[in-house]
Structures are given as C-alpha cells and as structure tokens.
Amino acid sequence: MYAEIVFPLPFRKAFTYLIPEEFEPYALKGVRAVAPFGKRTLTGFIINTSRETSVTEKIKPIIDILDDKPIINDKELKFYEWLSDYYLSSLGEALRLAVPYGSDIESKRKILIDSEFCRKLFDEEKDKKSTRAKILKELINRTEINQNYLRKIIGKKNIYSQLQTLKRKGAITIVDDVEARR
Known part of the structure; x- marks a missing residue:
C-alpha cells in the first residue's frame, strides 16, 4: 500500500x-x-x-x-x-x-564521537587553524554534539565534507535523532 x-x-x-x-x-x-x-x-x-x-x-x-x-x-x-x-x-x-504546537516530530543530526581517536587525529593535524583542526578540537572532550551547534561554534556553514571524512576514518558516527518539537 x-x-x-x-x-x-x-x-x-x-x-x-x-x-x-x-x-x-x-x-x-x-x-x-x-x-x-x-x-x-x-x-x-x-x-x-x-x-x-x-x-x-x-x-x-x-x-x-x-x-x-x-x-x-x-x-x-x-x-x-x-x-x-x-x-x-x-x-x-x-x-x-x-x-497543538509541539506534537509533531522532527530530526536533528547528532554526531557521536570517539574522543580519543579525535585527539590522535588532532595531534597529527599539521595546520591547527584548518577547519578540520577546529572541528577536532571541539570534538576532543565530548561524546556527542548536535551538528547545527558544531557549525555555529566553528563558524562555518559547510562542514559536511569534513564530517564525512571523519566518519570514514571511524572518528565519528552521524545519526538522525528523532524527537518531539518543543
């Protein structure tokens, strides 16, 4: 059907x-x-x-x-x-x-983090001012972060390719977190 x-x-x-x-x-x-x-x-x-x-x-x-x-x-x-x-x-x-407002569902993209692996990648990063280094620095002391919040604190709208690279390396997992809208 x-x-x-x-x-x-x-x-x-x-x-x-x-x-x-x-x-x-x-x-x-x-x-x-x-x-x-x-x-x-x-x-x-x-x-x-x-x-x-x-x-x-x-x-x-x-x-x-x-x-x-x-x-x-x-x-x-x-x-x-x-x-x-x-x-x-x-x-x-x-x-x-x-x-009623708040009774519908929406998704937020969440990043689950392997912080030890992110620290290793950050230490290996040559250009500490690069977008990837900024992302890794934010991920080091976290276990998860909202993707939109990460964009905001990094100051870049397009971090998709950087996140996909980190995902392929196994440093992060990206999931859609479905929740009721507030």
Whole structure:
C-alpha cells in the first residue's frame, strides 16, 4: 500500500510513501505519519492511501504512525484544502494548524564521537587553524554534539565534507535523532 503525505512545508503537492505492512491497519486518511524527507525526518498528514501508484522513482517507507485513529475527518480536510487555497499556502502548512504546537516530530543530526581517536587525529593535524583542526578540537572532550551547534561554534556553514571524512576514518558516527518539537 502507498500513502500520499503532505508536510508543513511550502510545497503544494503530496509525496508518495510506502506503507510498511505493520502500519497498514493504522495508515488512514487523516492520521499523522513520520517519514524521511531529504536528510530530515518530518511529520506529515496522510491525505490518501492506495494499493497502486504511478510514481516510478524509489519510494521510501513511512517510519511511524502517530495516531491510533484519524485526527481530521473528510469534512475538516476539505476545510483545510479551502484554507490553503484562500491563504495561498500548502495543504501541509494549513494542516499544521489542526494539531497543538509541539506534537509533531522532527530530526536533528547528532554526531557521536570517539574522543580519543579525535585527539590522535588532532595531534597529527599539521595546520591547527584548518577547519578540520577546529572541528577536532571541539570534538576532543565530548561524546556527542548536535551538528547545527558544531557549525555555529566553528563558524562555518559547510562542514559536511569534513564530517564525512571523519566518519570514514571511524572518528565519528552521524545519526538522525528523532524527537518531539518543543
């Protein structure tokens, strides 16, 4: 089975996801589902389900279903469709208004650190002012750190390639930490 999911993002289209067998009884129109979206994990609303799909690219599976039964019915869905058209927003953004703030799920990228290995790599680093050296210096005395926080304290937005190099060497592990939004 497949689900059409809208997210609280400025996209005026639904995205197709595979419904794992264990979620099929709960994957109903009007329930919230947690699904991968690019590099993040987001909460969206299932607005339709079907046995077949015309989508040809790889379809990712839903990670979780948050509700036991639909929290919006067909009549309310039609209202939110009208609301999104009237205010020129996406259906997902309009549906965000249907649930209390803080009840959706988002992911934050977390870095798990082998601090001893990072210390060894830092000691081997020739240019102590390089981006890699700055990253290693921050990682030495930690066991984990939020990737966005690391970007902020390093003062660089793009540290992806440096982190991937450290990951390949085994100094760090990068995980998506899924949590309720505050």
